[in-house]
Amino acid sequence: MSLWFDETFQGRVRLGFHVTKTLFHGQSEYQSVDVVETEAWGTTLLLDGVYMTSVGDEYHYHEMLVHPALTSAPSIKRVLVIGGGDGGTVREVLRYREVEQVILCEIDRLVVETSQQYLTEFNVPWNDPRLKVLCQDGVAYLRDYVGEPFDVILVDGADPVGPAAGLFESPFYSACRARLQPEGVLASQTEAPTLMRDDFVRIVKTLRSVFPNAHPYFGPVPIYVCGTWSWTLASNASAALTPREDRLTQIEAGCRYYNRDIHRAAFALPNDLRKLL
């Protein structure tokens, strides 16, 4: 018996992995949560039947969400992660010595608990004293937030349907900007620039309507349909951000995908996307 699970995108494209074992199935008030073993990528998390992350490929996504922002933000003492319940993003953030506090605000407690139990190979330092995990809605959290502004906000949500939809809209981005230090930086995943081109363009334009500066960048995420993903770095800065040498030195050797060449290269815009943005 050969077991496959295919993720289908808009009835047009599907990506399937050979599943050797099912490890967990649960249903929260927000979504279904599954963990399976795939032959290609090892332990793999799905939300609402969509491949989210896996032990074998996760470094591509998490390093590219975190390091362009964390190497280039003027200050990185206080970092907020919205979504990101699997922990891969906070793991990368906590590698920087300058980071003093990380708040992980994931709407779905089941995602956090399932990841802590099954994605142990992610090696997330869940007990790091700098990390505080909140299981609540990121949109409401930011709207109601009254504490010290953040230096960096990382938006690590699923696709703009279901529980993460609000994380791609102008009111949310405006709330992010309002809760950032004046020189603060936001990075968000912004969908697949090839197959989900309309979503990608809309989200980047929304970010540009809120922040003076928003630059999309690109990299491979093999577990996602179409394989090429985008993230966008947004700030109040007047020019594109550049990585700081001391931070690069600190984290570069421990990265599996990211390095200073990749940082620069990732921001190159192909002609087709240039025309649309």
Next chain:
Amino acid sequence: MSLWFDETFQGRVRLGFHVTKTLFHGQSEYQSVDVVETEAWGTTLLLDGVYMTSVGDEYHYHEMLVHPALTSAPSIKRVLVIGGGDGGTVREVLRYREVEQVILCEIDRLVVETSQQYLTEFNVPWNDPRLKVLCQDGVAYLRDYVGEPFDVILVDGADPVGPAAGLFESPFYSACRARLQPEGVLASQTEAPTLMRDDFVRIVKTLRSVFPNAHPYFGPVPIYVCGTWSWTLASNASAALTPREDRLTQIEAGCRYYNRDIHRAAFALPNDLRKLL
């Protein structure tokens, strides 16, 4: 009735597209040849049940195989294309005014004829007087070749199984080098660096054992399993090749993916691949 065709890679991963119409099925002495309409990418060519190219996504692959070599080779008067029976590669080559002769050496006549009939949206200038199409084995052609050396050889073969297997081996690359001008340049597709990592590493190392200089580069090809593809630029030059301004000016505006920023960016090596090469 919803019709899907899934391409399966090593029993581990499969990529499927929703097929709205089947246009052609044939069998040559080398392989099966199919043309279908997919909802995602329009008219699409498959060889031996593997997605090869489509009207909607082909520019990514063809521009990235051709332009890094053609913008940076010292001379581009005489160009040989091995494989590439769909014509997308020669279309991009023929955009350069300096190109005087292009030989397309495709082993399978059925691929050329099928492409000419069904992939009309590729807009290949099949009647350009500079183009000569040969339907014969590229390995034998190069081995027996006695004419004027080529300025550029582009290797546009399928995966290293089946009829294209010989196009990824040391004897073939040595024959290429022997038939190139001393300052000539070779570019080849070199498989998916994520999912087909072993193949990718082996092929690049083979190229490096034959050419003093061989640099892999990367880009998205949405129709291929895993979505990120690699090509490698090889030459006798002592340093990495850089694109020439006059050639960039000539072709950049007409490209849908490639431009000078993409050229530079595509050669950035991620940490995981750096360690393996």
